[in-house]
Amino acid sequence: xxxxxxxxxxxxxxxxxxxxxxxxxxxxxxxxxxxxxxxxxxxxxxxxxxxxxxxxxxxxxxxxxxxxxxxxxxxxxxxxxxxxxxxxxxxxxxxxxxxxxxxxxxxxxxxxxxxxxxxxxxxxxxxxxxxxxxxxxxxxxxxxxxxxxxxxxxxxxxxxxxxxxxxxxxxxxxxxxxxxxxxxxxxxxxxxxxxxxxxxxxxxxxxxxxxxxxxxxxxxxxxxxxxxxxxxxxxxxxxxxxxxxxxxxxxxxxxxxxxxxxxxxxxxxxxxxxxxxxxxxxxxxxxxxxxxxxxxxxxxxxxxxxxxxxxxxxxxxxxxxxxxxxxxxxxxxxxxxxxxxxxxxxxxxxxxxxxxxxxxxxxxxxxxxxxxxxxxxxxxxxxxxxxxxxxxxxxxxxxxxxxxxxxxxxxxxxxxxxxxxxxxxxx
Amino acid sequence: xxxxxxxxxxxxxxxxxxxxxxxxxxxxxxxxxxxxxxxxxxxxxxxxxxxxxxxxxxxxxxxx
Numbered sequence: 001x002x003x004x005x006x007x008x009x010x011x012x013x014x015x016x017x018x019x020x021x022x023x024x025x026x027x028x029x030x031x032x033x034x035x036x037x038x039x040x041x042x043x044x045x046x047x048x049x050x051x052x053x054x055x056x057x058x059x060x061x062x063x064x065x066x067x068x069x070x071x072x073x074x075x076x077x078x079x080x081x082x083x084x085x086x087x088x089x090x091x092x093x094x095x096x097x098x099x100x101x102x103x104x105x106x107x108x109x110x111x112x113x114x115x116x117x118x119x120x121x122x123x124x125x126x127x128x129x130x131x132x133x134x135x136x137x138x139x140x141x142x143x144x145x146x147x148x149x150x151x152x153x154x155x156x157x158x159x160x161x162x163x164x165x166x167x168x169x170x171x172x173x174x175x176x177x178x179x180x181x182x183x184x185x186x187x188x189x190x191x192x193x194x195x196x197x198x199x200x201x202x203x204x205x206x207x208x209x210x211x212x213x214x215x216x217x218x219x220x221x222x223x224x225x226x227x228x229x230x231x232x233x234x235x236x237x238x239x240x241x242x243x244x245x246x247x248x249x250x251x252x253x254x255x256x257x258x259x260x261x262x263x264x265x266x267x268x269x270x271x272x273x274x275x276x277x278x279x280x281x282x283x284x285x286x287x288x289x290x291x292x293x294x295x296x297x298x299x300x301x302x303x304x305x306x307x308x309x310x311x312x313x314x315x316x317x318x319x320x321x322x323x324x325x326x327x328x329x330x331x332x333x334x335x336x337x338x339x340x341x342x343x344x345x346x347x348x349x350x351x352x353x354x355x356x357x358x359x360x361x362x363x364x365x366x367x368x369x370x371x372x373x374x375x376x377x378x379x380x381x382x383x384x385x386x387x388x389x390x391x392x393x394x395x396x397x398x399x400x401x402x403x404x405x406x407x408x409x410x411x412x413x414x415x416x417x418x419x420x421x422x423x424x425x426x427x
Numbered sequence: 428x429x430x431x432x433x434x435x436x437x438x439x440x441x442x443x444x445x446x447x448x449x450x451x452x453x454x455x456x457x458x459x460x461x462x463x464x465x466x467x468x469x470x471x472x473x474x475x476x477x478x479x480x481x482x483x484x485x486x487x488x489x490x491x
Contacts, residue, residue, distance in 0.1 A: 091457035092467070094449045313448055365477055372470055376463050383456070409477075416484050 024234040025241070026154040027221035030301065031070060031214050032242025033161040036249050037298030038118020038269065039111075039359070040208035041291050044250045045272040047201055048257030049264055056185030056251050058202060062209045063247035065400050067240055069371070072378050072397060073215050074235035075387045077222030084219040085309035088373050091380070096373070101313055103366040105337075108213055108306040110359045112341035115302065117352055118295035120345055121270035125277075125288045134342035141300060141338060145331065150224050150320040157300055163293040165245070167252040170286035174276075176259040185251075196420075203411035209246075210404055212366040213305045215374060220308035224319050229387065253290075256283055299338070307333035364412030368405040375401055 036044075047055055073084065080087055085104065089097030119137060120130040144156050190198055218239075227235055257272055260280055266272045269291045277284030304320075310333045311318020317327035324331050344350055375397060378389040389397065414420045457463065 089448070089452040091455060093455035094452050096467075097448075097452055314444060315447075315451075361481070365474060368473060369470055372466050376457065376466060379463075380457050382458060409473075412477075413480065416480065 021234055021237065024225075024227065024231050025238040026158065027218050027225060027227075028070065028074065028235060028237075028239030029161055029242040029245065030154065030157045030297075031218040031221065032066065032239065032246040033164050033249070034157075034217075034294075034297040034301040035066065035209065035211065035214060035246050036164060036294055037111075037208075037302075038115050038122075038291060038295035039298075039356070040250070041118070041253060041269040041294045042266075042272075043204045043208045044253040045257045045261075045269045045287070046266040047205060048254035048259075049261040049266040049272065050201065051191050051198070052258040052262045053181045053185035053254065054189060054191040055201065055205070056181070056254055057188045058205060059247055059250045059254065060186075062205065062250075063243045065206075065404070066209050066246065067243040068397055068400050069210055069374075069404070070214060070218055070239050070243070071236050072374050072389075073219040074222055074227070074239060075232055075384070076374070076377055077219040078227045078229050078232050078235060079384055079387050081223055082219075083223055083308055083312040084216045084370065084374070086312035087219070087377055088370075089313055091377050091383070092373060096369070097313065100366065100369060100373070101309055103362065103369075104212060104216055104309055105306055107359065107362045107366055108302045109337055109341055110355055110362060111211070111213065112299055112302050112337055113344050113352070113355050114359055115295040115298040116342050116345040117356070118269065119292050119299070121268065122273070122288045122292035122295065125270060125273055125284075130346055134346060137296060137299065138335075138338055138342055140296075141303070142335065144300065145304075145320060145334060146324060148321065148323045153320050154225070157297070160293055160297050160300070161245075164249055164290060164297065166286045166290045166293070167249050167256065170283045170290070171252040171255040171259075173283040173286070174256055174259045174280050176255050181255060185254075200411070200414055203407050203414065206404060206407045207360060207363065207411045210367065210408070212363060212370045213302050215370050216309055217301045217305035220305065220312065224308070224321070232387065253287075256287065303334050303338045306337050307331070360415045361412050364409050367408050371401045371404065 044059075076087060077083070082090065085097070085101050088100045116134060116137070120133045123133045124130065144153050147153070192198065222235060256276070257266060260276055260283065261272060264275065266275070269287065273284045273288040273291065275284070276287055307330050308318055310316070311327070311330045314329070316329045318330040319327065322330065344355075345352065375389070375394075378384060378397075379394065381388050410420075
C-alpha cells in the first residue's frame with residue numbers, strides 16, 4: 001500500500017469516527033456547558049473581580065473533577081438504561097428513592113428560579129421587561145421540546161451552548177495581559193493567604209461546578225438518546241470535551257472581570273455587565289448576552305432533569321421522542337416547573353435573594369447522597385458487569401466525591417451561618 | 428359537592444400511584460456489602476446533623 005492510499009484510508013477512518021462522534025455527542029457537552037449557568041457566571045465574575053487571575057489554576061483543576069463525576073453517569077445510564085432517580089429507587093429502595101426525588105424537585109425548582117433571575121436581569125440591561133423575558137423563554141423552551149424529537153432538542157441546545165462561548169471574544173475586547181494571566185493564573189497559589197474569604201470563594205466555585213441536577217440530567221439524557229454500552233467511549237469523549245469548554249468559558253469570564261473590574265465588589269453577573277459597559281461597552285454587552293444564554297441553558301437542562309426523573313419513577317412515558325399526547329404527564333411536569341418558577345420572579349417583592357441562598361442549602365442535602373449512590377451503583381458488579389468501577393477509578397472518584405462532599409457541605413453551612421469562615425463580599 | 432368528590436378521586440389516584448411505586452421498588456436490588464451499609468449509615472447521620480442545623484437556624488431566625 002503506497003503512502004497516498006494509506007493516507008486516504010486513515011483520513012476516511014477519521015472522517016467516519018468524526019461523523020459517529022457528532023451523532024453520539026450531546027449529553028456531555030450540553031450538561032457541562034449548562035453547568036456554567038446564571039449562578040455560575042456570577043461566581044466566576046465575582047472571583048475574577050476579587051482575585052484577578054490568581055484562581056484560574058483552581059478552575060482548571062475543576063475540569064477533570066467534573067469529568068470524572070459525570071463520566072460515571074454515562075456508564076451507569078448506558079449499562080442500566082435507567083435514569084439516576086430510577087436507579088436510586090431500584091438500588092436502594094423507596095426511602096432513599098423518595099428522599100432523592102423530592103429533594104431533586106425542590107432543588108431544581110429553586111434553581112430554575114435563579115436561572116430566571118439571571119435571564120430577566122440580563123435582558124433588563126437591554127430594556128426588555130421581565131414579563132416579556134419569562135414569556136419568551138417559556139415559548140422558546142416549549143418549542144424546543146414539543147417538536148417530538150430528542151435529536152432536534154439536543155441540536156438546538158448545542159446551538160445555545162455555542163453562544164456560551166461569547167465570553168471568549170469578550171475577553172479579547174478588554175486587552176488582558178497574557179503574561180500576567182500565565183504568571184498569576186497557572187501557578188497554584190492562595191492570593192492574600194488562605195483566608196476564610198478565599199476558602200468561601202473556592203467552595204463557591206466547586207459548588208457551581210458540580211450540581212446534583214447534572215447527575216440526574218446526564219444519565220437520563222444518555223438513556224433518552226439511546227446510548228449503548230458500545231457507545232460509552234464516545235460518551236466519555238463527549239463529556240471530556242464538555243468539561244474542557246466549561247473550564248474555558250469560566251477562565252475567560254475571570255479574565256474579563258479580572259482585567260476590568262479588579263478590586264471592585266461584584267455581587268451578580270448583571271451588575272458586572274453594567275460595570276463593564278461603563279468602560280468596555282461591547283465586553284459588557286457580551287457578558288449580558290452570555291448571562292442570558294447561561295440562564296437559558298440551565299433552565300433547559302434543569303426542567304428536563306425533573307420531568308425525566310418523575311417519568312422514570314412513576315413509569316410514565318418520558319422521552320423527548322414522545323409527542324405531548326403520548327407523554328402528557330412528562331410534559332405537564334416540564335411546563336409546570338418552568339411556568340411557576342418564571343412567575344415567581346415576576347412577583348413584586350418576592351424573596352429572590354433568600355431563594356438564591358436557599359438553593360445552596362438544599363443542594364448540600366442532595367449532592368452527597370446522589371454522589372454516594374453513584375459510587376455504590378458503579379461498584380455493583382451485578383448491575384454494571386464489565387463496566388464496574390476499577391480500583392483506580394474508585395480511588396480517583398472516591399477521593400473526588402469525598403472532597404466535594406466536605407467542601408460543598410462547608411459552602412452550604414457558610415450560607416446558613418455567614419460568619420463561619422469570616423467571608424465578606426462573597427458571591 | 429361534585430368538586431370535592433373529583434378532588435378526592437384525584438388524590439386517591441395519586442396515593443395509589445405512590446403505593447404502586449413503593450411496591451415496584453420494595454426490595455432494593457443492590458447487594459448490601461458492609462461498605463455500602465456503612466456508607467448509607469454515614470449518609471443518614473450526615474442528613475440528621477444537617478436537618479438539626481437547619482432546625483437550629485430556623486429557630487434562631489424566628490426567635491430573633
